[in-house]
Amino acid sequence: MTPDEEWGLIGKVAIVTGGGSAGDGIGNGRAACILLARAGAKVMVVDRDLALAERTVAMIEAEGGTAVAVSYDVTTSAQCEAMVADAMSRWGRLDCLDNNVGIGSRGSVVEETEENWARVMHVNVDTMFLTCKHAIPAMIRSGDGGAIVNISSISALRPRGLTAYSVSKGAVIALTQAMAVDHGPDGIRANCVFPGPVYTPMVYAKGMTEQARETRRKASVLGREGNGWDIGRAVRFLLSDQARFITGQVLGVDGGATLVGPSRAS
Amino acid sequence: MGRLNGKIILISGGARGQGAAEARRCVAEGARVVIGDLLDDAGNALAAELNGAAVYVHQDVTKEADWDAALQAAEAMGGLHGLINNAGIYQPKRLMDTDAELFERHMRVNQLGCFLGMKAVVPLMEKSGGGSIVNISSTAGLRGSPGAIAYSATKWALRGMTKAAAVDLAPRKIRVNSVHPGPIDTDMLKVRTAEENEQRLQFVPMKRMGTADEIASLVVYLLSDESGYVTGAEVAIDGGSTL
C-alpha cells in the first residue's frame, strides 16, 4: 500500500482517542485510525480498553500501516499528559488529534440525575479540554502547526431527548471555535465533525431494533444509512493538508438530516 | 489513484482564479471538466493546457441557452457528475451607494446564475447515476459583510438555495453543499489595494489570505464520494475569520 501524498500526512503523527470499537465493527474512531494510517500517518490508537485498540492496530498492520495501541483514560489530566508524552517519545512529534471519545445519555433535565449529568459533561467535554491542553504545546514544539478534530453530534443542533448529551456536544462546538481563535496564530487548526445518526458499534452494540435502525436511516434526506467510514473520511480530510485554510468549522456528516429535522428516535 | 476518477465536472467561471484552480485539481484527480466563462482567451488556453481532459465553452451564467450549450458539451463527454457554481462578481458598495442596477447585476450573475445552473444539470446528473453540486458562496453569506450589500444578499441567497436544493434533489441522488471562502488571493480582490487587503488580515486568526488551490482541495472533497453522506452542509474556508 503506497499512501497518497496529497494528504500531507506521510510521516505525521496522529492521536485518536476512543480509537477502539466493539468487536470487528467500524466505529467513527476506528475508521479515522485506519484512514489516517492509509494516508501515511503514524497513528496512536488510544482506548481505555486496550484490547479494542489492539484490534484497530491489527487491522492497520494487516494493510501495512503504522500504528500503536495504548491504553489511557482521557478523563484525567495526568493520563492525557502521559498520552501526549508517549507519542512524543515514541515518534518525536505530534501533528493531529481526533477527539472521538464520547458517551450518550437519555432524558430531560427533570429526569437526568446530577451524577450522570456531571459524568456526561466530564467524559464528553473535559476530555477534549484535557487532551488539547497537553497536545497543543506538543504540536507547536513539533514545528509544523497542528490540526484537531473534535467529534460533536447532530444532537447539539437538533436535540431529541438526550439532553445532557446535547449540551455536552454543543459545548464541544464552542470549545473548538474558541481554540481555533486562540491558536490560529500558532498554526493550529481546530474543527468539528458532527455525525448524524450513523450505524456504529456505539449505537448498535447494546442492541438496536430493525425498526429503530430504519427510522435512523430515514432521517437522512439521502435515504442512505451513514457509517463510521463517512465520519472517518471527514476527519481525515479536516486533519490533512487538504484543509489547511479551514478552521473553526462544524462539518455535518448527516445525510442532510439537519436540513429537515425529522424524527430519528434519538 | 484519482479521487475523482471517471467523473465529469462542469465549472462555471472556470477560466481563471478559483475556477481555474478547481479545473486543474479535478483533472489531476482523474476527472474531465467542462469550463464555462466569458473570458474566451483564458478559457481556451486553460483547456489546451489540460490537454484532452477539458473543453471550454463560452457561457454567460445568466443565460439559459448558454447552460444548455455547456450541458451539451458534458453530454458529449459522456455525462455529468459534478457542478461547481463558481462564476461570480464582486463590486462592493455600501447600501446608500448601491443602485437598483448594481443590485440586479449581482442578483443575475451570482444568484440567478447559480439557480439556472442547479436546474440545468439535474436531468443529465440523474442519468449519470447522481452527482454533487458545490455552490461557491462567501463568508459574506455567513455574516454582515462590510460595504457590499448586493454581493452579501446574493451570497446569503446561495447558502439558502443550497439547503433547499439539497432537500429537493436528495431523492435523485444529488448532493448540494456550499463553500464560503474568506479572503482568497485572486483577481477579484484587486478591487482593493494590496495594502487594504493586508489590513483586513488582522481579523483572520490564521493571519493570511487563502489560495485558490486551498479552495480546490475543499471542492474536491465535496465532489468526491468521500463526502457521500454530506449534503446541505456549509463550510467556511476562511482561516477562522468568521469566528
Ligand SMILES: NC(=O)c1ccc[n+]([C@@H]2O[C@H](COP(=O)([O-])OP(=O)(O)OC[C@H]3O[C@@H](n4cnc5c(N)ncnc54)[C@H](O)[C@@H]3O)[C@@H](O)[C@H]2O)c1
Ligand atoms: N454513532 C452515532 O450515531 C454517533 C452520532 C453522533 C455522534 N457520535 C459520536 O462519535 C463518537 C464515538 O464514535 P465511535 O463510533 O468511535 O464509538 P465507539 O463506541 O465505537 O468507540 C468509542 C471508544 O471510546 C472508548 N472510550 C470511552 N471512554 C473512554 C475514555 N475515558 N478514555 C479512553 N477511551 C474511552 C471506548 O472504549 C470505545 O472503544 C462519540 O464522540 C459520539 O458521541 C456518534
Ligand SMILES: NC(=O)c1ccc[n+]([C@@H]2O[C@H](COP(=O)([O-])OP(=O)(O)OC[C@H]3O[C@@H](n4cnc5c(N)ncnc54)[C@H](O)[C@@H]3O)[C@@H](O)[C@H]2O)c1
Ligand atoms: N476571491 C475572494 O476573496 C472570494 C471570497 C469569497 C468568495 N469568492 C467567490 O469565489 C468565486 C470565484 O471567484 P475568484 O476569486 O476566482 O474571482 P475571479 O474574478 O478570478 O473569478 C470569477 C470568474 O467568474 C467569471 N464570470 C463573471 N461573470 C460571469 C458570467 N456572467 N458568466 C460566466 N462567468 C462569469 C469571470 O470571468 C471569472 O473568470 C466567486 O463566486 C466569488 O464570489 C471569492
